Amino acid sequence: MWKIPLSNVSFDRKESEAVQNVLSSGWLTMGEVTKDFETRFSRYIGTEHAFAVSSCTSALHLAALALDIGEGDEVVCPSLTFVAAPNSVLYTGAKPVFADITSRTILNISPEDIEKKITAKTKAIQIMHYAGIPCDMESITGLAKKHGLFVIEDCAHSPGAEYKGKKCGALGDIGCFSFFSNKNMTTGEGGMITTNNGTIAKKIQSLRSHGMTSLTLDRHKGHAYSYDVTALGFNYRLDEIHSALGIVQLEKLRENNERRRILTAKYRQVLSKILELSMISCDKFSVSSSHILPVLLPKETDRAQFMEYMKQHGIQTSIHYPPAHLFDFYRRMYGHKEGMLSITEDVSKREVTLPLYPSMDEDDVHLVCSAICDYFIRK
Numbered sequence: 001m002w003k004i005p006l007s008n009v010s011f012d013r014k015e016s017e018a019v020q021n022v023l024s025s026g027w028l029t030m031g032e033v034t035k036d037f038e039t040r041f042s043r044y045i046g047t048e049h050a051f052a053v054s055s056c057t058s059a060l061h062l063a064a065l066a067l068d069i070g071e072g073d074e075v076v077c078p079s080l081t082f083v084a085a086p087n088s089v090l091y092t093g094a095k096p097v098f099a100d101i102t103s104r105t106i107l108n109i110s111p112e113d114i115e116k117k118i119t120a121k122t123k124a125i126q127i128m129h130y131a132g133i134p135c136d137m138e139s140i141t142g143l144a145k146k147h148g149l150f151v152i153e154d155c156a157h158s159p160g161a162e163y164k165g166k167k168c169g170a171l172g173d174i175g176c177f178s179f180f181s182n183k184n185m186t187t188g189e190g191g192m193i194t195t196n197n198g199t200i201a202k203k204i205q206s207l208r209s210h211g212m213t214s215l216t217l218d219r220h221k222g223h224a225y226s227y228d229v230t231a232l233g234f235n236y237r238l239d240e241i242h243s244a245l246g247i248v249q250l251e252k253l254r255e256n257n258e259r260r261r262i263l264t265a266k267y268r269q270v271l272s273k274i275l276e277l278s279m280i281s282c283d284k285f286s287v288s289s290s291h292i293l294p295v296l297l298p299k300e301t302d303r304a305q306f307m308e309y310m311k312q313h314g315i316q317t318s319i320h321y322p323p324a325h326l327f328d329f330y331r332r333m334y335g336h337k338e339g340m341l342s343i344t345e346d347v348s349k350r351e352v353t354l355p356l357y358p359s360m361d362e363d364d365v366h367l368v369c370s371a372i373c374d375y376f377i378r379k
Contacts, residue, residue: 003314004364007182008357010249010256018244027240030209034243038192040250044160045169047194049201051208052238052246056156056178056191058208060088062236063152063174063193064124066203069094073123075152078109079325080344081128085154086324089126095334097122098325100341104296105280107131107347111139118147127172128154131320132184132260132289133282134163137171144172152176157291159184160257164285169194179242184257184289185249187242207233259358260290266362267293267354270369276301276376292320293356296347303352306375313371318353 022033034052042050053059069075071093077086079098086096099113107130114125125144127135144151151172155161158168159177169175174197179190195201206212211233238246271277278296282288297303307317323344325336338345354368 001314002316004316004355004360004368005357006316006318006353006355008359009181009186010252010358014248014251015245018248019241022240022244025240029239030237030243031240033240033247034238037238037243037246037250040247041192042194044250044253045167045175045194047170047175048196048198049204050192050194051201051204052243053191053193053208053236054238055084055189055236056154056176056180057084057088058234058236059176059178059191059193060085060126060152060154061091061234062204062207063176064088064092064094065207066174066195066200067124067150067152069123069150072121074119074121075124075126076114076117076122077126078128078130078344079323079341080107080109080130080321080348081154081324082156082321083324083327085126085128086330094123095121096126098336098341098344100343101130101347102136102343104343104347105278107280107294108133108135109140110343111136111143114140115143118143118149122147122149124150124152124173126152126154128156129158129161129168129289131280131294132157132161132291133280134158134161134168134171134286134288137163141172150174156180156183158289160253160287161289162287168289170196173197174200179246179249184260184291185246185253187238187245187249190238190242190246203231206231208236209233210235256358257289260356261288263356263358263360263362263365264288264290264293266365267356267369270366271295271372274369274373274376277372290356293354294320294351295354296350297352299346299350301350301379303350307352309375310368310371315368315371316355319348319351320353321348323348 073094089096102110153172156178175194177192179187211231
């Protein structure tokens with residue numbers, strides 16, 4: 001259907017062989033391959049601990065639980081994000097409090113608005129490195145220290161991104177990653193949770209697998225014959241097949257991220273000639289993972305018409321994101337109304353995400369940009 005899809009999976013024979021090796025082993029549930037994946041990932045990110053989980057949603061939920069966030073607590077978070085992030089706060093009984101983004105060119109959560117939203121009930125700040133561009137973590141961690149708060153990093157867009165020489169996922173108290181099929185590295189479904197705090201790590205490890213004191217692999221190897229349950233946990237484990245895919249994808253991440261950055265630079269070069277569009281960029285302290293390619297259309301542009309035009313030319317586009325605070329569920333629960341996050345709301349009405357994936361070439365970029373240019377000339 002698409003000449004140029006929004007994203008594309010970068011798999012080859014290595015992923016096939018890795019999965020076949022797991023199938024041949026006869027052990028499919030969480031085991032040694034998953035441990036290997038966790039070790040490699042924690043080494044890459046630069047944290048003491050990493051735990052493979054079934055999704056980034058489960059990682060975010062575990063993060064909140066491990067920090068003892070619960071009923072009566074508040075967590076300040078962005079609205080320009082996937083709804084799973086604020087939902088993960090609600091799962092614990094706590095309240096997500098939405099903060100605005102910094103500007104129309106910096107689409108990450110605003111440290112200034114975070115501080116305005118902090119109350120005596122605030123327990124943590126949940127941030128998301130939008131499009132793979134790191135947040136202003138110096139300001140955010142400074143606020144957290146000042147007010148005695150935890151910082152949860154939503155790194156769904158940012159595996160491999162860096163802020164002042166440190167990887168995203170090692171900047172706050174806990175990092176949460178997604179390996180969904182459109183991400184920079186994918187296992188189809190899956191995620192990872194990282195931390196340098198040993199106490200938090202023990203909670204995560206227990207809560208990930210029903211709060212049990214021993215795992216199936218332990219009993220299979222004869223290291224344990226029974227188990228106790230010490231907490232109300234969940235089945236958030238990742239299996240060996242997904243972990244095998246993750247190991248191969250992690251090996252490709254640096255090269256694929258660099259390819260994304262090259263393509264982003266090419267987009268920027270060509271789109272700079274189309275005055276109607278604006279793009280976001282990294283500051284001098286950061287290295288982006290270039291997860292997605294968002295642009296802002298002029299206010300008077302009919303976005304649906306623009307996206308339909310691109311579709312007619314075989315080019316897939318998307319929106320990242322409808323503002324979470326204005327979803328009907330959150331309106332009904334908290335009485336949210338339009339105007340409470342003015343910059344987020346303006347950006348969310350004008351943002352369009354263009355195709356970006358490592359197997360694109362420069363001709364693909366020019367084809368996308370040519371269609372955009374033709375649309376505005378036609379208008």
